[in-house]
Amino acid sequence: MQRFNLFIHSHKGLKALLYDTGMSLLHTDFWNVEDSGRIILRMREIISLFGKHAYGEDCFVLAAVKKYEPSVGDAFEQDHAYGRELAEELSAILTAYEAAAVITDKVWVAEKINMAYNRFLVFHIEVMEKEEEVLMPILWRYYNDQELLNMKKQVLSKLPAPLHVKMNNWMLKGMNIGEIVGWLKNVERSNGEFIYEALLNSAEIALSWQRFDMVIKGLDEQIAAA
Numbered sequence: 277m278q279r280f281n282l283f284i285h286s287h288k289g290l291k292a293l294l295y296d297t298g299m300s301l302l303h304t305d306f307w308n309v310e311d312s313g314r315i316i317l318r319m320r321e322i323i324s325l326f327g328k329h330a331y332g333e334d335c336f337v338l339a340a341v342k343k344y345e346p347s348v349g350d351a352f353e354q355d356h357a358y359g360r361e362l363a364e365e366l367s368a369i370l371t372a373y374e375a376a377a378v379i380t381d382k383v384w385v386a387e388k389i390n391m392a393y394n395r396f397l398v399f400h401i402e403v404m405e406k407e408e409e410v411l412m413p414i415l416w417r418y419y420n421d422q423e424l425l426n427m428k429k430q431v432l433s434k435l436p437a438p439l440h441v442k443m444n445n446w447m448l449k450g451m452n453i454g455e456i457v458g459w460l461k462n463v464e465r466s467n468g469e470f471i472y473e474a475l476l477n478s479a480e481i482a483l484s485w486q487r488f489d490m491v492i493k494g495l496d497e498q499i500a501a502a
Contacts, residue, residue: 279421285450288450288455290404290446293322297322328435329431460491461495479491
């Protein structure tokens, strides 16, 4: 029987955000202050989102792991602490770019932005892989699926509403069509028509028209099979 994985969908969203931002960073012309302002705003949102997400995991997921496997929980808490150091480093460099008085100084700082963001990206990709490979089997060993679902809801509850909306959008971008259809149907069953319609509207905005069309066809197929 396939067990509930509390990491996979949120991690897909976070990975999609990291990868997309990495590509946007490659395309950014730091001689253009307006262009660079957009990528700096995106990276500040990433710093906030990853910080809140890690805090939620510390409070609920790692606390649950430490109840039975304290050394494993401690190791992942140290990972999260290092992630905060990388976030602080990146934030400081972004501030230095904004504070630079002349454009030549800004462009010089921009090279540091690229390096700091790459370190941030690589670290978080590796940590998410470790969480899925190491933490998930431990959680399956000690907790049932309903308890794991509750943990996921508790982690998401630590996100302020604007960041929660952004997280949903990136999850939609990162998930495959079958996962999106399943998520929508589960929301419809569990949360009612209003929340379902709101998430469906978010999907229409977040996805390309081709992918959204595939989602609608998938929903129609489930209705026909019911």
